[in-house]
Amino acid sequence: MSNEKVILHMEDVPHNGKETLRRLLKRLGKQSRRLVWVTVLTLLSSVVFTSMPLVVGMALDRLVAALQSGAAPSALPALVAGALGLPVLLLIGVAVVSGILSYIQQYLLASVGETLALSLRREISKKLNHLPLRFFDNHQPGEIMSRVTNDVEKISMVVQSQLVQFLSAGFTILFSFGVMLYLSPKLFFITLAAIVACLFVTRYVAVWSQRLNAKNMAVMSDLSAKAEETYTGNRVVKFFSRQEAVLEELTELNEKQFKANRMAQFADYAIYPGIRLINQLGFVAVAVAGGAAALSGSMTLGAVQAFLQYYGQVSEPITQMSYVITATQAAIAGAERVFALLDEQEEQQETWAAPADMPSGQVRFDHVRFGYTPERTLIHDLSLEVKPNEMVAIVGPTGGGKTTLINLLMRFYELNGGAILIDGVDISTMPRAALRRQIGMVLQDTWLFEGTVAENLSYGKKDATREEIVTAAKAACCDHFIRTLPFGYDTVISGDNATLSQGQMQLLTIARAMLTNPAILVLDEATSSVDTRTEVEIQKAMTRLMQGKTSFVIAHRLSTIRNADMILVVRDGDIVERGNHEELLARNGFYASLYNSQFEDAG
Numbered sequence: 146m147s148n149e150k151v152i153l154h155m156e157d158v159p160h161n162g163k164e165t166l167r168r169l170l171k172r173l174g175k176q177s178r179r180l181v182w183v184t185v186l187t188l189l190s191s192v193v194f195t196s197m198p199l200v201v202g203m204a205l206d207r208l209v210a211a212l213q214s215g216a217a218p219s220a221l222p223a224l225v226a227g228a229l230g231l232p233v234l235l236l237i238g239v240a241v242v243s244g245i246l247s248y249i250q251q252y253l254l255a256s257v258g259e260t261l262a263l264s265l266r267r268e269i270s271k272k273l274n275h276l277p278l279r280f281f282d283n284h285q286p287g288e289i290m291s292r293v294t295n296d297v298e299k300i301s302m303v304v305q306s307q308l309v310q311f312l313s314a315g316f317t318i319l320f321s322f323g324v325m326l327y328l329s330p331k332l333f334f335i336t337l338a339a340i341v342a343c344l345f346v347t348r349y350v351a352v353w354s355q356r357l358n359a360k361n362m363a364v365m366s367d368l369s370a371k372a373e374e375t376y377t378g379n380r381v382v383k384f385f386s387r388q389e390a391v392l393e394e395l396t397e398l399n400e401k402q403f404k405a406n407r408m409a410q411f412a413d414y415a416i417y418p419g420i421r422l423i424n425q426l427g428f429v430a431v432a433v434a435g436g437a438a439a440l441s442g443s444m445t446l447g448a449v450q451a452f453l454q455y456y457g458q459v460s461e462p463i464t465q466m467s468y469v470i471t472a473t474q475a476a477i478a479g480a481e482r483v484f485a486l487l488d489e490q491e492e493q494q495e496t497w498a499a500p501a502d503m504p505s506g507q508v509r510f511d512h513v514r515f516g517y518t519p520e521r522t523l524i525h526d527l528s529l530e531v532k533p534n535e536m537v538a539i540v541g542p543t544g545g546g547k548t549t550l551i552n553l554l555m556r557f558y559e560l561n562g563g564a565i566l567i568d569g570v571d572i573s574t575m576p577r578a579a580l581r582r583q584i585g586m587v588l589q590d591t592w593l594f595e596g597t598v599a600e601n602l603s604y605g606k607k608d609a610t611r612e613e614i615v616t617a618a619k620a621a622c623c624d625h626f627i628r629t630l631p632f633g634y635d636t637v638i639s640g641d642n643a644t645l646s647q648g649q650m651q652l653l654t655i656a657r658a659m660l661t662n663p664a665i666l667v668l669d670e671a672t673s674s675v676d677t678r679t680e681v682e683i684q685k686a687m688t689r690l691m692q693g694k695t696s697f698v699i700a701h702r703l704s705t706i707r708n709a710d711m712i713l714v715v716r717d718g719d720i721v722e723r724g725n726h727e728e729l730l731a732r733n734g735f736y737a738s739l740y741n742s743q744f745e746d747a748g
Contacts, residue, residue, distance in 0.1 A: 190316075191313055287369035435453060507532060513562070537696065583665055596638070
């Protein structure tokens with residue numbers, strides 16, 4: 146287990162941060178007009194901000210000149226007011242202009258960040274709809290949700306809060322350097338030495354922060370996946386009284402995430418004390434050298450004051466840039482995970498002209514070979530022909546390959562060899578949407594979305610009339626309990642509330658499949674959550690509805706498929722027996738053993 150976790154952490158470390166950053170910048174380029182305005186406004190704001198120390202220095206020099214003028218004490222107030230009047234007005238104007246520019250910057254960047262996040266979420270949603278089932282089998286729901294929420298949010302926050310700081314810091318440093326070099330080359334080089342030391346510390350902490358943030362995101366993904374799993378399986382957890390065990394697992398993951406996040410946060414903020422210490426030492430050195438220059442007369446007092454203020458303006462943006470760099474590292478790993486999802490190989494989209502006539506429902510498996518992994522082939526050489534209007538039951542031990550046959554028929558997975566044909570047409574040449582419109586499927590696990598009963602029933606046929614919906618509900622034996630709901634067919638339900646029982650939800654999914662009137666029906670333990678009496682009614686209704694249709698029924702309760710035209714006994718991916726109920730019992734083989742064991746268990 147520990148080795149797997151190490152591998153997971155290594156995979157979550159950004160392998161190509163430069164490429165990820167390039168792709169982010171390319172996406173931001175789609176909002177180039179807004180970004181140009183942000184850059185121009187930041188440039189103007191930096192110019193205005195950089196001018197403030199010169200204005201303050203000018204005010205100080207004018208004040209010193211007024212005090213040294215030798216004027217009478219009674220005239221000093223007027224001289225001081227005259228000396229400070231223009232600088233004060235300039236400072237007020239600078240503050241107002243700077244505030245207006247900052248407001249517009251933040252407004253534009255908020256729009257840029259949210260637009261980027263929206264585009265990513267839209268692409269992720271579209272991507273998830275085109276990914277094969279294999280992807281969802283290999284990724285936990287919590288991990289996918291973490292990419293959609295946490296990772297995208299980190300990217301958006303970096304754009305909104307860090308981009309303007311980076312631009313502003315860059316322009317401020319550039320303009321300040323020019324003025325500082327003009328004021329005193331000697332003091333400028335002292336400042337430059339302190340900056341180089343800050344950059345060295347920043348680089349070291351940034352690399353450290355990147356590793357810790359990658360580990361933190363990996364642990365967060367584990368915690369999200371476990372929490373989602375626990376929430377969805379809450380009933381099972383309580384049934385087996387596993388609350389304490391699950392709580393211990395969650396507590397352990399919480400503790401790991403707490404420690405990982407604490408270290409990541411420490412790395413993000415540890416940069417401040419180190420840089421500020423270097424800045425303070427540099428400031429002392431500049432102040433001492435500047436004081437000596439002022440005493441020697443090579444610099445005015447106002448110029449020294451302006452230089453010290455510029456030092457503060459430069460050191461603060463460097464600190465900001467350092468924080469931006471470390472904060473960006475936290476988003477790069479998330480961005481790479483998002484791009485990795487967007488780069489997943491999609492199901493191939495085929496072009497195919499659907500026939501005008503309803504398919505007859507003839508299904509043929511022609512030397513089918515398949516395995517979920519290259520190392521393990523589950524189905525070696527399966528050939529089977531199902532005629533229209535036949536009911537085919539698929540039985541066998543758990544893990545024998547029953548559901549796999551249905552997955553292949555629905556093209557949830559692609560074959561490794563052979564072909565599956567419907568009415569003589571290879572399904573690999575048919576668009577999946579066109580193929581699945583011909584197949585009605587009812588799974589053992591019910592799924593209902595939040596909406597009215599009528600909306601749930603018409604999920605596969607949006608243009609269904611209320612009469613068609615009611616007819617399907619009656620056929621599935623759920624019309625009666627629907628009418629007992631507060632608003633009947635207009636009652637809002639979902640799969641997560643307690644409005645309906647599990648059996649009632651199962652009946653609704655059966656009615657939903659009936660409404661589409663498909664050529665082929667697939668029932669994967671469709672009556673597993675229904676009581677015996679209702680099951681008999683469902684079987685009668687399904688018998689009527691399956692007229693003229695090919696049907697595949699996966700069942701563990703063998704008493705429900707005695708009337709099947711053909712029963713396939715599947716074990717280890719191969720069909721070991723085939724025939725009707727009487728024929729298989731007469732052979733006294735594997736099917737007979739399964740059938741008799743159920744009645745022995747019941748007795």
